[in-house]
Amino acid sequence: MKYNPRELEGKWQKFWEDKGSFQCPDESPRPKYYCLEMFPYPSGKIHMGHVRNYSIADVVAHFKRMQGYNVLHPIGWDAFGLPAENAAIQNNTHPAKWTYANIEHMRSQLKRLGFSYDWRREVATCDPEYYRWEQLFFIKFFEKGLLFRKKAAQNWCPRCNTVLANEQVEEGLCWRCESPVEQKELTQWFLRITDYAQELLDDLEKLEGGWPERVLTMQRNWMGKSIGAEIRFNIEQSDKFLPVFTTRQDTVFGATFMSIAAAHPLLEEIIAGTGQESAVRTFVNQLQKTDTREQIGEAQEKEGVFTGRYCTNPFNGERMPIWVANFVLSGYGTGAVMGVPAHDQRDFEFAKKYSLPIRVAIQPGNIPPLDPKSMIEAVPEAGVMVNSGTFSGLNNEEGKARLAAYLEEKGLGKRSVNWRLRDWNVSRQRYWGTPIPIVYCDKCGVVPEKEENLPIRLPLDVVVHQDGRSPLPDTPKFYECTCPRCGGRARRETDTFDTFVESSWYFLRYTDSANRSAAFDKDKVTRWLPVDQYIGGVEHAILHLLYSRFFVKALRDCAFLPAVEALDEPFANLLTQGMVLMGGKKMSKSKGNTVDPSEMIDRYGADTVRLFCLFAAPPERDFDWTESGIEGAYRFVNRLWRLTVELAGKIPVLNACEASPADATLPRARELRRKEHAAVKKTGEDIADRFQFNTAIASVMELVNLIYLVKDELLADEGGKRVLGSSIFTTLTLLFPFTPHICEELREILGAPLPLTERPWPTYNEDALSAETLTIVLQVNGKLRGKIEVAADAGEEAVKNAALADPNIQKHLQGLTVKKVLYVRDKLVNVVAD
């Protein structure tokens, strides 16, 4: 009987599908477990990264099912997005056609891999039955003030005629046509994620332990909370002032100039009438041209130009020249920075370059007194405040608090918290996305659609422009509409949503994906959430995971979700899997170092492909795809096949771990039984506690190796046969989550009627793990000097005496005095001597 993966895998895939083996009921007496992987973008083909991601998740799903959980394991398609439009342009087709064809193909690929999904729950985000609920959320968000319109600078590709998301700008160039990206002011829709900044930050604590530490750190850094103060600097000959955010208000007495961003709103007013107008404008224009490209690599040379105007330091009344500087970001803080050259490196470089004064305001205790004339770099360290009026002599940390209080008392400013996190721009000038359900009426202004008009369908009978422009603004049939409020003629918003919006709630829809009257049933969501295990690439560590966290909080506050603790955070545990590399580099079409999963399945079968992905490395780490590696996995699968087929009919049909101590009379049988139970323990712990699938598989390999070694001897003994039968069945059961098809087939060949899908994870026997003799390691002064076999029940004294009597130990103790004999139970004896 030859191993024929193609035939047998198809057979079992059909069997599971017909039986509905992986359909998961909403109601069950069993405890729930929600196992989720990041759903794929239907780009055309499944790649190895997907295979790895989903193989990991499938092991978890199977394992939890075998442990008695009611496991929700769904899949779907993140189906809107720009690549569909690009492909449509290139291949002269329609994004919808392209997308649905890809989904079709990729679905069949996933089915060939035999993943245990509940396919009834499949969702595609480009389906109006999906995005209509998103439109409903947005109407509620709008009413709640969580969604608002604002003019903002955007990444704009002049050649493609569209806004680009930050992640579509590569080194300052458009990812598609490589034109330099410009900044363009556009009126856009924003979600007020900043309202949730503090909660998003605080709730990261709830994820401690369940999420990788580095992802938590990345999110914290991304949100970038800074605590400090806002100080007002009055502008000379003006009733205006420049607010400045700083975390170092303790250095304010060292401020000698003011620098503002080129895009600062008060710039024109500041330069008016100074005679510096043209110099400043020339500088600003230059900056806008070089701007985007210079953001890479080493920090740019500090440059600036004097505006001709001054402001006043409210603490010491000194005049500070106002400069426009290239290192001041308009999007962070207030777009103005007080220049403290003595204590900030950027300000120091700037001051040196333009000969601006340097004044020391903090003197660290452990270095000689600072002298501006001899300083070669800024000194940001803590210390005692100097030259600081009544604050002089204070420790700077205390000074920070005193100054902040003083600011508020005198009305010169306030305590302030600043975030790096921006509100989320969800508008895209693209076609292939969810229409924004907003209408512009000359009479009523900005009006949200009526709920009963949803979904606002994306028209499919349009042609995407060759230059990538959305056809929606040229489609009267779409944008011409009646005002939901007054019934007059109105115009529909033609922008669509960022596709990250769809992926921010798909995991909620899975719990009730067939619901035609609501996005999801509250009870169902409450029952299934949070996701118990989420698995995906670390590239989504910030955006997708942050947006999803925000989304459940926003939905809660709009009463779409109940306000229960279980729903505070959508993903209780997160596993970020590493990449599949080839030749040490990320697989990519342009490098030509890709491996097509379908080809590998044709050649080796799905079980082998899955096994290799799981065996090659622990899941968090990157691994290299190698031909010899997958050959090795294939060899093991074949070895298992031959072994089981050879033993079928010669051994009794037993359940996993069924052989008893009475069966294991031969020493070899006892050894095998011990290995069998040890493998159950190790495999279960490796899967459940550590996601160490590589070592879990290794322990099953050890079991198989031992069965090979002892089978001939055990076949001659009735008890031995039972131990073999038990061990083989344990092997198949343990491997089932990894290589389900071959395990089911071999189970059937052995003659066991109940499918593995209906069998529990085996339970090992603590007694079966212990041997009657133990190997004790002998050391002298911590160095290995021998080993002895002792009875498992030997007492401490007996073991120590045996150790001291060992000839090699005696030899090494010659001329030494024994000081101490250490005994580590069942492990070693260390004789300390000198």
Next chain:
RNA sequence: GGCCGGGUGGCGAAAUGGUAUACGCAUCGCACUCAAAAUGCGACGUUCUCACGGACAUGAGAGUUCGAAUCUCUCCCCGGCUACCA
């Protein structure tokens, strides 16, 4: 510059204070074969020794400990993410 991950045989990797190198790959030997492939069995860190046995090995160096790949400190190298954040 900042943050994170990593450095162990020829290679992927095990071992998280107690036998370093499990498991797999590659290589070599033996068996089977007319032969090869496949398969099975065995060897496999370096080095000294005929052997028994010893010395040295987890990026480098120090420390803690009876005992360190593992804990602490100093440093080097590789990879990733992020970056003028006031």
